[in-house]
Amino acid sequence: MKKSVFQGARDVDTRMAASSSNSSTRVRSDRASTPRIPRWVIVFGIIILLLVLTVVIIEITNNGMGDVQMSAPRHLLTIAYGGQAL
């Protein structure tokens, strides 16, 4: 059976709610102090991390780390900023 990301998050919440309604006060306080991160947060975090990594790799392969002045050849900078027409 396939579960959606949000269904998974609901499951986690349901489990947390169930554990917090437990008759044992000690168990309840332990659970409340360490809430679990929902599954969808982990999935979203991984996707965002992969996207950031892709952008960083592109930056590194461009040999610039985001600095245009370093990454662009001098003649291109002259064209772009110096007003030289070809």
Place this chain on the structure above:
Amino acid sequence: MNMTPGLRKVALTVHVIISVGWLGAVAGFLALALVGMTSQDPQLVRASYLAMKLIAWFVIVPFAFVSLGSGLVSSLGTKWGLFRYYWVLLKLVVTTSATFLLLVHTQSIDMLAGIAARTSVLGAYPFGMQLKMVVTSGATLVVLIMLTGLAVYKPRGMTWYGQRKQDKQRQGSAAVDAATDQAQEIVQNGAHTAIFK
């Protein structure tokens, strides 16, 4: 610090319009970046990079800041808060990062537009920079679609800070309830004593 329902709706409307507008502008930017990288028509490539600069400075950058600001107002002025729910926190972190990334890349956009303004030679554009425009705008588009989904679905999940706040509120309301019950009991006992005197 809760806003009135009218003000809350105004803030939310502004936030939705600006955020979806930002997404649309990034989609347009990606289309132009793809044309700029793949087209063999020098005039089309020039037009694309010149248009990209205008879209970036006059639509994407202002929309990113207004989206961030209106999101802050909407979250701080409602029960959602800024750090209480994972979906709000994730939106805040990603929007801030995307705005920062955008500002970093405006230099590259300016440079490509500068080349386009002065030459029509296709080989003058650095391929790495063209690729960077496509990849970053594509990644931003994916992230903005995810954020829109988060805002619509509002998936459950409270942060540690949010749970602590909720517990405090519950304790506060429980103390108020107990005090009210005690006061009612005293009043009832007083009335009972007065009747039987």
